[in-house]
Every structure is written in C-alpha cells, then in structure tokens.
Amino acid sequence: MAAVRYACRDGWRLIVRHWGMSLLTVFTAMSVFFIIGASTLFVLNVRNIVSSLENQLTIQAYLKPKADIAAAEKAIKALPYVKETKAITKDMALERLRSRIGEQAKAVMLLGENPLPESIEIKVRKASEVAETARLLVAVPEVEDIVYAGRVAEKLTRVSGFVEKFSIVMLLVAIAASGVVLFNTIRISVYSRAEEIGVMMMVGATSTYVALPFVIQGFILGLAGALLASVMLCGTYYAAVTRLKDMLPFLPFIESTRLTGKLAFMLVCCGATVSLISSLMAVEKFIRKASRPL
Template sequence: MVVYALLQALRSLRQHLTSTLATFFTALVSFSLLFLLGLLLWNLDRVVASLERELEVAAFLKPEARVDALLEQIKTWPEVSEARLQTKEEALATLQLDYPYLAQAREFIQNPLPDTIRIKLNDAQAVREVGRRVARLDGVDSVEYGGALTEQLVRVLAGLRVAVNILVVLLLLDTLFSVMGTIRLSIENRREELRVMQLVGATRRFIQGPFVAEGTLLTLAAGLVALGLGTVSYRFLAEALQNLLPFVPVLADGDLARAALAMLVLAVLLGATGAYLSLLTSCS
C-alpha cells in the first residue's frame, strides 16, 4: 500500500506541474525563512546568555570601609551567587596586563585604585536593583554594572521574537493553504477514478493514502532544499561574525542538526495536515 501511495503521489505531482511548482516554491521560501530566522534568534539567545553569565556588579569601596562585614552582608542576598574582594593591588596588576607600560610608572606614583567587591548574580534581570542596594551600603563609594546593554538586548530580543513568530505563523498558513489547493486539484482530476475505487470496495485509507503522500512529499522536498540553503547561509554569516567578533558564540554542528530535524518533522506534519484537511473539505 505504501509503494502504491508513493507511485500515485509522484504521478499526480507530474500531472499538474504548475500547481506543484507553485506550492513547492511557496513552501521553500517559508521553510528557508523559518529555518534561518530560527537559527539567528537561537544564536542571539546564546549571545545574551553569555553576556548575562559575565555580568557583575562592581562596588568601589571607601578607604575606611569594613570589607568583611560588607562581604558577609552581600553574600546573604538571594540574588547573589558570588561576592569576592578584589584588592587595589590585584586591580592594578590586572590593569597592567592590559596596559604593560603602566608597570614602568608604578615606582613613581601611588596606586589610585580602590578596593572593589565584585558580585555575580543568579538572575541578570536583578542587576539594577542589586546595584542600587549596594550603593546604599555604608563604606561603598560608587557602583558600576554593565546591565544597561544586556537589558536593551533582552528587550530587542523579545520584540524580535514576537515579530518573527507572527511572520512564521503567516508563512506556515500560506504553505498550508497552498498544499491544500494542490491536493484539491489532484482530487478533482481523479474524481471519477475515486468513485470507481469506492464502488469496488476500496477502503478509505487506501483512497486517501496517495493524497497524504503527495502533500508530504511536496513539503518534505521543499524542507530539504530549505535546510541546505539555510545551513549554507547561516555558516557564511557565522564565519563572518566570528572573524569580526571572535568572542561571540555561534551554534555548533549538533545544534544545527537538532534544528534541521525539527524542520523536517514540521515539513512532514504540515504536508500531511494540509492534505488531510483538503480531503475532509472535498468529501464534505
């Protein structure tokens, strides 16, 4: 039965080639955009997560600050995952690694850097609140945190996700209705043949099988081509990004494989669903 369904599906696809190609290219555009946009959003999630992991609050202390008491108090806060003291000597040594010429001036000037408490958080969204709370503590001179950029990226990512989800739904609906139109045309072309099959006792599953196979083959072929185009495009963009910003994370081959598998499953489900819905409406 499976072989019969596939052969009938291929024959039907050849018979109305114009409709087949129109549906194929509609699905190809939809799946290509869906796959590439999905990879880019996933990659942007990785970038934001990486920034959040590196995010910390730096509390610059006054000379008379009670360091041990401040550390113990900050460590009790539920938002804090780690709090450590960076002495002014450690801060100067770190600075000299970035600017070696400062080592030559060390003998002539006094270390101007303050002792600093560096705080890492469990939730990057709490960085602003924690920064304000630390600034009110006795012995803290000033506070710095790099949360502004991360917060902006999170807001941009949320807006992009909403826009992309709306676009994806519209593209998938377009593909679904296109598949339904192609299958409906196949049903109309074989209307007399289907009546004869019903009269001789063919089962409903036997009659519907070729049409479901036709819709599935159509979207699966478009999905496979879209995967190739999307993967090549993403690798090109990722390589260019890595050359420009080597520290920015990109998706690994395993991530691409999981995204490809999800795309193929979606393509099969969309094609089979479109064909089945077309059969229901044609028989009603």
C-alpha cells in the first residue's frame, strides 16, 4: 500500500517537476487522439452515407409477358444477397408512371391495353453484391430484362473499400504516433533520474517499485490527452455537423450522442492502454539495462 502511495505521489511529482515536457506531451497526445477520433467519425460518416446510398440501390427485373409474378418473386427471393423484393404489377407500374409524368400517362392507354411489363424490384445488402445478383437474375426463367445502376454500384463498392482501408491505416499510424510520443517522454523522464534510480536500486528497491511512478506518470499524461481530445471532439463535431447539414442537407450525417459518447469512451480507453504500454516499455528497457551487473 505504501509503495502504491509512493508511486502515485512520485508519479505526480514527476509530472510537476517536468511540467513543460508534461504539457507538451499532453498537448501532443491530445492532438493525436483528436486525429484518431476525428478520422473515426469521418469514416463512420462515410460508411453511413455509403450504406444509405446502398439502401437506395435497386435492381429492376422485368418479367416476360404472361409470366407468373408470384412464382418469379419467390424464385428471386431465394437468391443469395437479396434483402428485399417488391412485385410491381402492370397497374402499379402505370400508377408510378402517372405520378411521374402526370396526365401524359393517359397517352399510354391510347394503345388500348396497358403495355407496361410486370417487374420485381430487388434490394441487396451491399453495393458490391449488385452485379453478382444481376448475373444470377438472368438465369431466372421468368425474367426478361434487368436494369440497375451498375456504375454507381461499382463506385460505391470502391469508395467503401477505400474508406475501410484508409481508416485502418490512419488509426494504426495515429496510435503508433501517440505511443512513440509517450515512450519518448517517459524515456526522457527516466534518463533525467538515472542517478536516482541507480541509488534506489542500490538500497534495495525492486524493479516494480522503481518503474511504477514512471508508469503512473505516462498513464496520467496519456489519459489527460485522451480526455481532452474527447471533450474537444464532441464539442467540435456537433458544431461541424450543424454547419454541414445546412450546406449538404441531402447527406445523412451521424448525430447520435450515444455514438460520440461511445467514441469518447473508446478514445479514453485507447489513451490509457497506449500510455500504459509505452511507459512500461520505456522504463523496463532502462531498468533492465541499469540492473545488469558489469
């Protein structure tokens, strides 16, 4: 208990003694964690937009004349990737046309019989599944023709894939950067107390006893950086979303406070973990070297 009390007191003393470096570390950690949080929010928003666009992507399968629409819908529903289907009868198709072009739709009726074909509207889970689903639809005997936004689907697939890869790289780089910053701060702290550590070990301090204050120092700095980053992120995100919504009202931005709360919690956990690991590594490396006899 006394050792923990000493470690906390000494860890705090280390922070105060090197206050300039501590401030710089907190600021750097805050910046890095802010970048991590901001890039995560960016990725989540892009995913949200992509996913909402994907939801709007439909494949229209036009049926052969006199094909059984119920049987066709049943066959299509059984295909993989198909999320949702909707049967469009001749009357429904005409109704849709009327709603789009108004009274001009009456011209169609001049032909005598409703010439619009029956069709099935199909939704898939992901944009990447559109092309494959279209290929499978060709094999359905009732289907005569297929219409879908092939290029849009391809582009969405590409954007989605890129955003995922970019986000992973971005997160790894940012986490590594924060780890290196904290590692260096603790290393400087440890080296500035090299003589003290030597004396401590000489009078019988265990490695844990020597290491604990430095680990606590790193933990506090990392945690403070992550906490400040979370607060800043939540503040700036809602302000940014409000503005963006005015500028781009057709894009669905994430506004859930639960999500940002979760993200802030994740950032704090990430800050705590990264700071603990990097401080431990820095101090352990030094102690191993210092305790090695000649």
